[in-house]
Amino acid sequence: MVEKNNNRNYMKLEFLSKSSNESFARVVVAAFASQLDPTIEELSDIKTAVSEAVTNAIIHGYEYGEGLVVVEATIEDNRLDIVVEDFGKGIEDINKAMEPFYTSKPDLERSGMGFTVMETFMDKLEVESEVNKGTKVKMSKVFKSLSRKE
Amino acid sequence: MVEKNNNRNYMKLEFLSKSSNESFARVVVAAFASQLDPTIEELSDIKTAVSEAVTNAIIHGYEYGEGLVVVEATIEDNRLDIVVEDFGKGIEDINKAMEPFYTSKPDLERSGMGFTVMETFMDKLEVESEVNKGTKVKMSKVFKSLSRKE
Amino acid sequence: MQLTTEIRKDYMIVKLKGELDHHTSEEARKKIDKQYFNNNLLNIILDLRELNFMDSSGVGLIMGRYKNCMNRNGKISIVSTNPYINRILKMSGLLKLVKIYDTIEEAIRG
Amino acid sequence: MQLTTEIRKDYMIVKLKGELDHHTSEEARKKIDKQYFNNNLLNIILDLRELNFMDSSGVGLIMGRYKNCMNRNGKISIVSTNPYINRILKMSGLLKLVKIYDTIEEAIRG
Numbered sequence: 428m429v430e431k432n433n434n435r436n437y438m439k440l441e442f443l444s445k446s447s448n449e450s451f452a453r454v455v456v457a458a459f460a461s462q463l464d465p466t467i468e469e470l471s472d473i474k475t476a477v478s479e480a481v482t483n484a485i486i487h488g489y490e491y492g493e494g495l496v497v498v499e500a501t502i503e504d505n506r507l508d509i510v511v512e513d514f515g516k517g518i519e520d521i522n523k524a525m526e527p528f529y530t531s532k533p534d535l536e537r538s539g540m541g542f543t544v545m546e547t548f549m550d551k552l553e554v555e556s557e558v559n560k561g562t563k564v565k566m567s568k569v570f571k572s573l574s575r576k577e
Numbered sequence: 578m579v580e581k582n583n584n585r586n587y588m589k590l591e592f593l594s595k596s597s598n599e600s601f602a603r604v605v606v607a608a609f610a611s612q613l614d615p616t617i618e619e620l621s622d623i624k625t626a627v628s629e630a631v632t633n634a635i636i637h638g639y640e641y642g643e644g645l646v647v648v649e650a651t652i653e654d655n656r657l658d659i660v661v662e663d664f665g666k667g668i669e670d671i672n673k674a675m676e677p678f679y680t681s682k683p684d685l686e687r688s689g690m691g692f693t694v695m696e697t698f699m700d701k702l703e704v705e706s707e708v709n710k711g712t713k714v715k716m717s718k719v720f721k722s723l724s725r726k727e
Numbered sequence: 728m729q730l731t732t733e734i735r736k737d738y739m740i741v742k743l744k745g746e747l748d749h750h751t752s753e754e755a756r757k758k759i760d761k762q763y764f765n766n767n768l769l770n771i772i773l774d775l776r777e778l779n780f781m782d783s784s785g786v787g788l789i790m791g792r793y794k795n796c797m798n799r800n801g802k803i804s805i806v807s808t809n810p811y812i813n814r815i816l817k818m819s820g821l822l823k824l825v826k827i828y829d830t831i832e833e834a835i836r837g
Numbered sequence: 838m839q840l841t842t843e844i845r846k847d848y849m850i851v852k853l854k855g856e857l858d859h860h861t862s863e864e865a866r867k868k869i870d871k872q873y874f875n876n877n878l879l880n881i882i883l884d885l886r887e888l889n890f891m892d893s894s895g896v897g898l899i900m901g902r903y904k905n906c907m908n909r910n911g912k913i914s915i916v917s918t919n920p921y922i923n924r925i926l927k928m929s930g931l932l933k934l935v936k937i938y939d940t941i942e943e944a945i946r947g
């Protein structure tokens with residue numbers, strides 16, 4: 428009955444690119460992160476960042492078509508790494524896409540603030556993308572709270 | 578802005594075989610099933626069945642070693658199909674394993690009621706297993722509640 | 728997400744409850760615009776006090792309603808007390824265009 | 838899961854809160870057994886009224902404590918009012934061995 432007690436954990440979630448799954452993805456990542464004993468603010472931060480990345484996969488990556496969105500999360504000590512990936516349209520100019528207020532879909536009432544929100548609420552943000560192959564958004568955050576637990 | 582409105586949805590979750598992930602798996606399946614507008618009883622049923630299958634993967638499939646547990650869930654109209662899979666030890670005699678009160682681990686205070694619970698709480702249960710390859714538990718349940726929604 | 732509206736003088740008060748993301752903001756947009764245009768209204772007050780989640784899709788929703796109000800020479804105001812929601816509103820630059828109040832009464836007084 | 842114990846006469850009253858699954862029942866087992874054997878106790882009352890989840894691992898936990906009590910000629914009783922938990926207890930055949938009560942007082946009266 429030896430249980431691995433080191434603080435490493437991993438999960439990977441795949442789901443259909445339906446907008447009703449945006450809230451599902453948030454719940455899953457929040458439930459996974461709960462083992463880091465997050466503050467309400469930290470939980471709000473990662474839910475918001477995940478929501479932005481998943482929404483982008485659905486509306487920009489797949490442009491409302493059917494596809495799979497993949498969310499991976501890894502906990503290593505008090506760090507949470509999140510990867511959100513789609514196999515859709517891809518981004519031609521990543522630098523331009525990441526500028527605050529830039530959106531390719533103003534007609535859909537997008538604010539162009541998605542990447543800015545992810546950058547602000549997470550400690551690290553990295554975007555990889557290839558046109559017609561897909562987009563991978565990597566984010567991480569160090570949780571201050573874990574030390575309170577010991 | 579055309580949204581696929583048909584009631585089909587799919588998700589696949591992979592996670593490490595740590596016992597702390599048992600509650601995580603329950604939360605994920607319950608969150609996914611919430612779109613079927615389940616009653617408290619239906620939600621309790623699927624959480625319990627998933628908990629049994631995931632626990633078995635961790636303690637019998639991997640015998641507390643490290644491995645991946647996969648949980649797939651598909652919604653098709655008002656039916657939820659769940660598959661819980663591990664790539665562990667496998668089951669030699671499935672019929673014997675499914676008998677009420679049979680357990681290969683009485684020393685761990687197992688009750689031998691896991692499969693009985695799954696069978697009772699779900700509408701359908703199917704077990705596939707190969708020794709040293711792994712075990713796949715397929716369950717489904719029809720939700721009565723969806724009609725209330727229309 | 729739940730949405731309820733109430734009309735007080737030429738103010739349309741929209742109360743949002745729950746989570747405002749891309750999925751729910753599309754629903755909200757349709758409901759708000761239908762009422763606003765069908766009833767020929769002028770000003771909108773968005774009551775966000777019972778929202779427990781909002782991402783940048785909510786910002787887009789507010790921007791869109793801001794434009795509609797501007798086109799009619801109306802005015803839009805926000806009632807919000809949740810610090811996480813206020814943080815996003817601030818980050819988005821929206822507060823340069825729209826004022827936040829603590830209560831509906833204050834929003835009406837302006 | 839949270840576990841609190843209280844000793845009243847020769848009864849050890851164990852109150853479980855939250856979710857009782859394989860993960861948490863291992864913790865619960867250790868805590869209960871330590872108290873029970875260290876303090877040389879006789880009877881156990883398991884208060885499950887504030888559990889909101891239990892699977893067959895909980896049944897295993899109760900069976901194990903039942904055996905410990907039997908070995909000392911003690912007695913174990915359950916206080917439980919949640920229909921989903923009572924359903925599993927019933928299904929497992931445990932109710933042939935252990936009685937369920939609505940309150941701790943009734944469990945002590947026996």
Ligand SMILES: Nc1ncnc2c1ncn2[C@@H]1O[C@H](COP(=O)(O)OP(=O)(O)O)[C@@H](O)[C@H]1O
Nearest residue numbers: 483484487488524530531537538539541542562
């Ligand atoms: N997963 C993606 N696939 C394709 N394009 C994307 C993806 N994510 C973002 N983009 C592009 O980057 C732009 C900026 O994204 P973002 O800052 O989130 O703002 P918004 O979603 O409001 O447009 C988008 O308008 C889109 O052109």
Ligand SMILES: Nc1ncnc2c1ncn2[C@@H]1O[C@H](COP(=O)(O)OP(=O)(O)O)[C@@H](O)[C@H]1O
Nearest residue numbers: 633634637638674680681687688689691692712
């Ligand atoms: N995923 C699995 N991998 C290997 N063996 C399994 C698996 N699931 C169940 N078994 C076998 O079937 C038996 C009965 O399972 P179950 O009814 O859930 O009772 P319990 O878990 O209490 O032993 C187990 O004791 C084990 O031998």
